[in-house]
Amino acid sequence: MTSPSLRGRSAIVTGASQGLGLAIARAFAAAGANVIICARDQPALDAARENIGSVAADGTVVVATKADVSREEDVRRLTAEAFAAFGRVHILVNNAGVYGPMGSIDQVDWAAWVRSIEINIYGSVLPIRAILPHFREHRYGKVIQLSGGGATTPLPRITAYAAAKAAIVRLAESVALDVKEDGIDVNSIAPGALNTRMMSELIAAGPESVGQAFFDRMSKLAEEGGTPLERGAALAVFLASADSDGITGRLLSAPWDPWEALQQHRGDLDASDIYTLRRIVPKDRGKGWGNR
Numbered sequence: 001m002t003s004p005s006l007r008g009r010s011a012i013v014t015g016a017s018q019g020l021g022l023a024i025a026r027a028f029a030a031a032g033a034n035v036i037i038c039a040r041d042q043p044a045l046d047a048a049r050e051n052i053g054s055v056a057a058d059g060t061v062v063v064a065t066k067a068d069v070s071r072e073e074d075v076r077r078l079t080a081e082a083f084a085a086f087g088r089v090h091i092l093v094n095n096a097g098v099y100g101p102m103g104s105i106d107q108v109d110w111a112a113w114v115r116s117i118e119i120n121i122y123g124s125v126l127p128i129r130a131i132l133p134h135f136r137e138h139r140y141g142k143v144i145q146l147s148g149g150g151a152t153t154p155l156p157r158i159t160a161y162a163a164a165k166a167a168i169v170r171l172a173e174s175v176a177l178d179v180k181e182d183g184i185d186v187n188s189i190a191p192g193a194l195n196t197r198m199m200s201e202l203i204a205a206g207p208e209s210v211g212q213a214f215f216d217r218m219s220k221l222a223e224e225g226g227t228p229l230e231r232g233a234a235l236a237v238f239l240a241s242a243d244s245d246g247i248t249g250r251l252l253s254a255p256w257d258p259w260e261a262l263q264q265h266r267g268d269l270d271a272s273d274i275y276t277l278r279r280i281v282p283k284d285r286g287k288g289w290g291n292r
Contacts, residue, residue, distance in 0.1 A: 003234065004241035007032030007057070010086035011240060012078065014069050014127060015096030017044035020146065020191055022051065023229035024093055024236045029056035031237050033091070036082045038067040061085060069096050069123035079130045091142045091240045092131045094124040094168070100160035102209040113160045120164030121171075128175060135184045143186040144239050145172040147251055151190065151277070157210050169251050169277055176249030185248040187239050192227030192255040227255045235259055250275040 011028050015021040016037035025035050029052050037052070039045050049064040056062055063085050067074040082089050100116025101108035128143060135141025149155060150162030151169040169188045176186035207215035232254040238244050239252075246266060252259050252275055268274060282290035 003027075003031055003237055004243045005032055006091075006237065006241055009090040009240065010034040010082065010088060011036070011091035011093060012082050012089060012127065012131070013037050013093040013095060014067075014078075014123065015039055016093075017041055017048045020229050020232050021093070021095035022048050023233040024095065025052050025062075026055050027230070027233035027237050028091070028240065029053070029060050029062055031241075032057040032060060033240070034061040034063075034086050036063040036065065036078070036085060038065050038069065038078050039096070040066065040068050042066045069094075069127055070118040072126055075126040075130050079127070079134075083134070088138065089131065089134060090140065091144065092127055093144045093146070093236060093240075094127055095146045096123045097146065097148070097164075098161070099158055102158055102205045104157060105159045108160075116160035117164055120161065121167055124168045124171065128171075132175075132179065132184070136179070136182045139183040141179075141182075141184040142240050142244075143172070143175070143184065144236055145169065145186070145188040147188040147190045149190075149193070151188070151251065155214070157214070166277070173249045173251075173276055180248060185239070185244065185246065187244075187248060188251040189232055189235055189239070190251060190253045191229075191232035191235075192253065231255055238262075251277065 006028055011033050013021055013025045013028065013035060016025045017039035021037070025037050025048070028035050035052060037045065037048060045064040045066060049062055052062045063081065065078060065081050067078045069075055069078070097120045098116055101112040124145060131141065131143070145168055147169050148161065148165040150158065150165035155162035172186050172188045179186065203215065203219055235252060235254040238259060243263065247262055247269065250269065257275065262269070282288070
């Protein structure tokens with residue numbers, strides 16, 4: 001399938017100095033979008049900007065700026081720089097995130113647990129708050145939220161990350177309803193198990209911190225290579241493009257869901273809770289009890 005064009009669009013991608021954020025920024029630039037990336041490490045950002053520039057379509061502008069998206073003043077500066085560079089911004093990708101402390105919740109460092117929540121939740125809420133007035137003014141915009149396994153599956157011993165990922169997916173679903181009449185689409189991506197720095201952190205923490213079963217599963221995925229970064233980046237391009245207009249409030253799996261043809265099923269999506277978080281009740285599992 002031909003990649004959608006992003007020619008004439010501009011994007012903010014957070015946490016884009018490495019890993020999936022970098023892959024998304026590369027894919028956006030290759031598809032013709034202007035891109036401003038941010039992270040907390042300036043040398044890594046400089047290298048990422050060169051990397052993105054090497055694949056960018058002709059005429060594409062790539063900007064890199066140091067920012068901590070859990071700090072409101074940094075987010076204000078980031079969006080101001082994006083407006084100054086591009087005039088108009090069409091896409092926000094909230095990718096920045098960390099695992100935080102690993103271990104039993106009563107034993108991990110509390111300050112580190114709180115810091116993980118700040119980065120993972122505030123780091124999504126603040127950019128959304130900053131960009132929505134701009135999107136509303138133009139009656140158009142795309143918010144792409146990066147989810148993770150913690151949104152749909154309990155992650156014992158990685159509780160800050162799991163709690164945050166569930167929170168930001170429900171945030172995206174809720175904001176999607178708030179802005180639906182403004183021509184703004186808000187969706188979340190579950191990228192799959194990625195063989196990135198974060199997976200390396202899990203394995204380095206060892207089974208005593210993350211649990212033997214989870215450690216074994218992540219080690220096996222790392223050996224197998226995990227989900228290609230390009231798959232999540234391709235889904236991000238789709239959600240950033242006009243091809244996905246009107247698809248909103250959904251959590252889409254990059255490796256498992258047939259998102260390339262999703263516009264063909266808009267009627268089903270609009271009339272249902274497909275690809276959303278929900279509570280499982282007994283009848284969903286074929287049980288006859290629990291109904292009133």
